[in-house]
Amino acid sequence: MVKAVTMPKLGQSEETVKIVKWRKQVGDAVAKGEIILEIETDKAVLEVESFFAGTLLKVVAGEGVTVPVQTTVAFIGDPGEAVPDVAPSTTPAATHGPKHESMGPLTRPSPDGHPLPLEREKGLSPLPAERVVPSGGDRVRGSVTSQSSNEGSFQPSASPEVFRISPRALKLAKESAIDPTQIAGTGPGGRIVERDVRDYLEAHGYNRLRITPTAKKLAAREGIDLLSLAGKANGNQITVADIERIVSERPKPLAHIRQIIARRLTESYTHAPHFFVTVSADITEVEALRATLKAQGTAYTVSDFIVKAAAMALEEFPIVNSVSDGEAVRAHSSIDLGLAVALEQGLVVPVIRHANELTLAEIHLRAQDLTARARSGRLMPDEMTCSTFTISNMGMLDVENFTAIINPGESAILAVSSGAKQPVVKNDQVVVRTMMKMTLSSDHRLIDGALAARFLNSIRKHFEEISLWQRLT
Amino acid sequence: MAAFDLVVIGAGPGGYPAAIRAAQMGASVAIVEKEELGGTCLNWGCIPTKTLIASSELLERIKSAESMGLRVSGASFDYAAMADRKDQVVQKLRNGVKQLLKANGVTVFQGCASYQTRNRIQVESNGASALLTAGKSIIATGTASAMPGFLPRHERIVESRGFLRLRALPATTLILGGGIIGCEFACMLAQLGVKVTMVELLEDIIATIDADVRRELRRHMEKDLGIRILTGVTLEEIAADDRGVRGRAGQETLEADLLLVALGRRPVLDGLKLENAGLAPNARGFLDVDAYDRTRVATVYAVGDITGGPLLAHLATSQGIVAAENACGSYLHKNETVVPNCIFTTPEIGTVGLSEQEAQQQGRKIKTGKYLFGALGKALAIGEPHGFVKWVADAETDQLLGAHAVGPHATDIIAEAGVAIRAELTASDLAHTIHAHPTLAEAWMEAAHALIGEPIHSAPPRKPS
Ligand SMILES: Cc1cc2nc3c(=O)[nH]c(=O)nc-3n(C[C@H](O)[C@H](O)[C@H](O)COP(=O)(O)OP(=O)(O)OC[C@H]3O[C@@H](n4cnc5c(N)ncnc54)[C@H](O)[C@@H]3O)c2cc1C
Numbered sequence: 001m002v003k004a005v006t007m008p009k010l011g012q013s014e015e016t017v018k019i020v021k022w023r024k025q026v027g028d029a030v031a032k033g034e035i036i037l038e039i040e041t042d043k044a045v046l047e048v049e050s051f052f053a054g055t056l057l058k059v060v061a062g063e064g065v066t067v068p069v070q071t072t073v074a075f076i077g078d079p080g081e082a083v084p085d086v087a088p089s090t091t092p093a094a095t096h097g098p099k100h101e102s103m104g105p106l107t108r109p110s111p112d113g114h115p116l117p118l119e120r121e122k123g124l125s126p127l128p129a130e131r132v133v134p135s136g137g138d139r140v141r142g143s144v145t146s147q148s149s150n151e152g153s154f155q156p157s158a159s160p161e162v163f164r165i166s167p168r169a170l171k172l173a174k175e176s177a178i179d180p181t182q183i184a185g186t187g188p189g190g191r192i193v194e195r196d197v198r199d200y201l202e203a204h205g206y207n208r209l210r211i212t213p214t215a216k217k218l219a220a221r222e223g224i225d226l227l228s229l230a231g232k233a234n235g236n237q238i239t240v241a242d243i244e245r246i247v248s249e250r251p252k253p254l255a256h257i258r259q260i261i262a263r264r265l266t267e268s269y270t271h272a273p274h275f276f277v278t279v280s281a282d283i284t285e286v287e288a289l290r291a292t293l294k295a296q297g298t299a300y301t302v303s304d305f306i307v308k309a310a311a312m313a314l315e316e317f318p319i320v321n322s323v324s325d326g327e328a329v330r331a332h333s334s335i336d337l338g339l340a341v342a343l344e345q346g347l348v349v350p351v352i353r354h355a356n357e358l359t360l361a362e363i364h365l366r367a368q369d370l371t372a373r374a375r376s377g378r379l380m381p382d383e384m385t386c387s388t389f390t391i392s393n394m395g396m397l398d399v400e401n402f403t404a405i406i407n408p409g410e411s412a413i414l415a416v417s418s419g420a421k422q423p424v425v426k427n428d429q430v431v432v433r434t435m436m437k438m439t440l441s442s443d444h445r446l447i448d449g450a451l452a453a454r455f456l457n458s459i460r461k462h463f464e465e466i467s468l469w470q471r472l473t
Numbered sequence: 474m475a476a477f478d479l480v481v482i483g484a485g486p487g488g489y490p491a492a493i494r495a496a497q498m499g500a501s502v503a504i505v506e507k508e509e510l511g512g513t514c515l516n517w518g519c520i521p522t523k524t525l526i527a528s529s530e531l532l533e534r535i536k537s538a539e540s541m542g543l544r545v546s547g548a549s550f551d552y553a554a555m556a557d558r559k560d561q562v563v564q565k566l567r568n569g570v571k572q573l574l575k576a577n578g579v580t581v582f583q584g585c586a587s588y589q590t591r592n593r594i595q596v597e598s599n600g601a602s603a604l605l606t607a608g609k610s611i612i613a614t615g616t617a618s619a620m621p622g623f624l625p626r627h628e629r630i631v632e633s634r635g636f637l638r639l640r641a642l643p644a645t646t647l648i649l650g651g652g653i654i655g656c657e658f659a660c661m662l663a664q665l666g667v668k669v670t671m672v673e674l675l676e677d678i679i680a681t682i683d684a685d686v687r688r689e690l691r692r693h694m695e696k697d698l699g700i701r702i703l704t705g706v707t708l709e710e711i712a713a714d715d716r717g718v719r720g721r722a723g724q725e726t727l728e729a730d731l732l733l734v735a736l737g738r739r740p741v742l743d744g745l746k747l748e749n750a751g752l753a754p755n756a757r758g759f760l761d762v763d764a765y766d767r768t769r770v771a772t773v774y775a776v777g778d779i780t781g782g783p784l785l786a787h788l789a790t791s792q793g794i795v796a797a798e799n800a801c802g803s804y805l806h807k808n809e810t811v812v813p814n815c816i817f818t819t820p821e822i823g824t825v826g827l828s829e830q831e832a833q834q835q836g837r838k839i840k841t842g843k844y845l846f847g848a849l850g851k852a853l854a855i856g857e858p859h860g861f862v863k864w865v866a867d868a869e870t871d872q873l874l875g876a877h878a879v880g881p882h883a884t885d886i887i888a889e890a891g892v893a894i895r896a897e898l899t900a901s902d903l904a905h906t907i908h909a910h911p912t913l914a915e916a917w918m919e920a921a922h923a924l925i926g927e928p929i930h931s932a933p934p935r936k937p938s
Contacts, residue, residue, distance in 0.1 A: 212897030214872035240897050
């Protein structure tokens with residue numbers, strides 16, 4: 001029996017989803033639970049599994065197409081079965097974005113054990129309700145949508161009233177791989193006739209160009225104006241390699257998700273005046289404790305300790321757990337810590353909700369689960385939004401110090417660098433200690449230097465306080 | 474101490490053209506050769522083998538003259554006379570190289586070269602030695618036959634160079650290795666009445682060439698020339714004595730008068746003291762060079778077989794000229810990448826560019842067009858209606874990417890395909906180029922017609938139903 005594959009609803013905030021890639025082609029056998037397509041939301045690229053076994057009979061919405069959730073995107077059934085005639089229901093790509101009011105059951109099982117995302121107050125808030133953390137890019141395969149291949153095309157795009165050319169002239173221009181919009185027409189009403197093209201070619205030294213036949217054909221197909229190539233070839237004639245080089249150097253659209261990251265981080269960095277405060281934490285004892293705990297069976301990470309220390313500091317300094325647009329300030333009612341996870345192709349920021357209410361062991365388990373699922377690309381969009389403070393730990397990447405850009409919707413971010421043994425003066429003695437730099441980026445509209453310094457030192461103090469950890473573990 | 478702008482080490486088809494080109498560009502040039510001018514190709518490779526093959530093929534043609542209405546009786550051969558002719562041809566060409574080097578003002582040093590530093594090269598011969606300073610140097614020391622240690626040392630076990638010294642033919646020959654050299658010798662010997670058995674470890678002979686072409690060659694070697702070809706087996710327990718050579722292939726014991734070893738070539742770097750120039754061979758024993766023939770040391774270039782690419786004389790020459798121009802000129806030139814490969818078996822084979830299999834491995838979408846010599850007027854007229862030509866083209870642009878010919882004069886007609894591919898012609902350019910009639914080269918045009926779906930002299934493409 002033919003079954004419709006519908007676009008799963010991915011959480012509370014997604015109305016539309018873009019199809020990135022069909023992993024299965026029409027005619028392919030599909031097993032139950034097998035990944036059939038990759039989709040992209042504002043925050044992540046995800047894989048969609050089939051709920052049925054059978055043969056992929058028809059794909060209704062192709063790659064690069066944005067569709068509303070819960071619409072039919074394909075049919076699965078037995079080979080040869082008749083498929084209902086369904087028109088692809090697409091929506092303009094611009095309708096992306098969380099819509100908080102649409103609630104409904106998840107068609108995909110919610111990952112076990114994670115608290116449901118909080119509905120945030122947004123009523124009269126002057127702040128943008130939509131807040132996206134810089135995430136994703138992680139599973140993006142470089143499939144560029146079809147509009148990119150027309151980039152730089154000289155096919156006349158102007159309306160016919162403005163651009164008039166005879167069919168023969170257009171054919172000649174196309175065959176010669178030149179841009180006819182540059183040609184002045186001498187025909188009636190400024191129409192370009194074949195003679196005009198010939199004169200133009202002559203006047204621009206077209207006949208002196210040396211180009212191989214395939215290169216010319218390729219240039220015509222790719223819409224590259226050969227006249228713009230004069231003198232730019234690598235050898236003494238224009239070859240396929242030259243055309244391929246130009247094609248490969250053309251700007252290609254970033255993955256949707258990267259465009260969002262770009263837009264939001266630029267917005268944050270230009271709107272929020274950032275300033276930076278750095279401290280060095282002595283992690284010698286925490287490291288020793290971590291080793292002991294590991295020997296006892298739990299491999300806590302440095303991040304686990306920092307999340308807890310930061311959550312405690314945020315309780316002491318609620319203003320840091322707030323956000324401002326320069327006119328109003330909104331305090332977040334819970335402490336939800338974003339944890340930047342570096343993946344090969346990008347960054348995702350899963351959120352540990354109510355971090356202040358969790359024990360170190362709970363933080364450890366939560367972080368471990370989120371990180372693991374981030375690495376396998378199996379985070380739900382809701383698990384990557386609405387953090388109130390973010391920690392970016394590059395400790396494993398051997399860096400001395402760095403600064404981070406504040407996530408939109410937050411007021412500060414903590415950049416944690418690598419621990420390293422260093423000579424340190426303690427009680428007027430030079431001793432070897434393991435030191436780790438932490439740099440806080442703050443939004444100066446809300447946070448002043450003194451506050452940042454006290455907040456950051458509070459994190460450091462908690463972090464270094466070994467008796468605290470002995471109590472908590 | 475003699476000082477030169479450029480010292481070339483090795484006077485094979487890589488080295489001597491490099492020396493000539495550099496001298497023409499105004500450099501003071503020395504070339505060092507420890508054996509004979511002309512290197513492997515001229516003395517123990519391309520030239521002597523092709524001279525012998527010309528004789529054996531002519532004999533074969535004469536024997537089949539009856540089919541063309543000729544009556545020739547008692548055709549026979551004198552191998553010693555064939556070998557003499559070969560030596561004369563070699564001698565003549567060797568003298569030619571000597572004259573050319575002289576005419577271009579290249580100083581020739583006879584002896585073995587070694588580096589003292591990257592700019593100082595010592596030449597030794599019979600106890601005498603000379604020291605040269607070299608602004609730059611080109612290593613063109615080539616390859617020699619690989620003779621693995623498991624082979625007993627015996628006069629009945631020879632490699633190609635040893636074989637070319639023989640003055641008489643064995644009645645039976647075992648050939649170890651089904652590569653190009655092994656197959657060329659196999660065809661020649663079979664045509665001269667030698668009973669040939671060939672043993673190849675891989676699943677097929679000349680595994681590097683297009684599968685269609687390979688199939689055609691193998692069929693011919695086995696059916697028409699009566700060569701026994703064993704593939705996918707190793708020859709073990711090889712022994713030789715006064716009565717002959719023996720080896721075991723699987724269950725079977727093979728015996729012959731002679732064992733010809735054709736197991737590939739090993740790089741020649743011994744005695745060169747590369748380390749004094751700051752260089753070391755790669756894991757395979759060859760020298761790594763970039764697209765401009767530069768080694769890792771700024772003043773040292775390498776060309777030809779020693780760079781580990783396809784072992785072909787014309788590639789060595791092309792590289793030699795590029796390296797000389799790069800060493801002596803102010804602009805860098807890249808190596809040519811369109812390299813034809815000719816195999817002088819019966820039938821002959823010529824290939825250039827991508828094979829179907831290579832194109833598929835690169836993930837390219839391709840089209841092919843094939844034309845059989847059996848349908849070509851000229852091939853029928855000369856009584857050689859065997860084999861085919863085949864184009865491989867890009868499916869989207871129709872750019873000609875590869876050409877493969879097996880059949881009469883395949884090694885000559887491949888030249889056109891090389892020009893077409895290097896010039897980036899499309900299949901329709903080639904199809905619309907007028908080819909003289911009746912010629913073998915028409916096959917390229919016909920195959921191009923087939924490729925673009927407009928065949929004149931072959932069946933039209935089947936319409937999709
Ligand atoms: C049987 C046979 C048949 C072949 N048939 C063909 C064919 O039909 N077509 C084709 O294209 N190719 C053919 N080849 C391959 C071709 O011969 C080689 O590719 C070509 O000779 C390589 O040229 P080269 O200059 O790199 O090296 P070589 O020709 O090997 O020349 C290297 C020279 O350097 C000299 N030398 C080495 N070390 C030193 C040193 N330290 N000091 C001084 N001199 C030194 C050597 O004595 C030698 O003369 C054949 C090879 C063989 C063995």
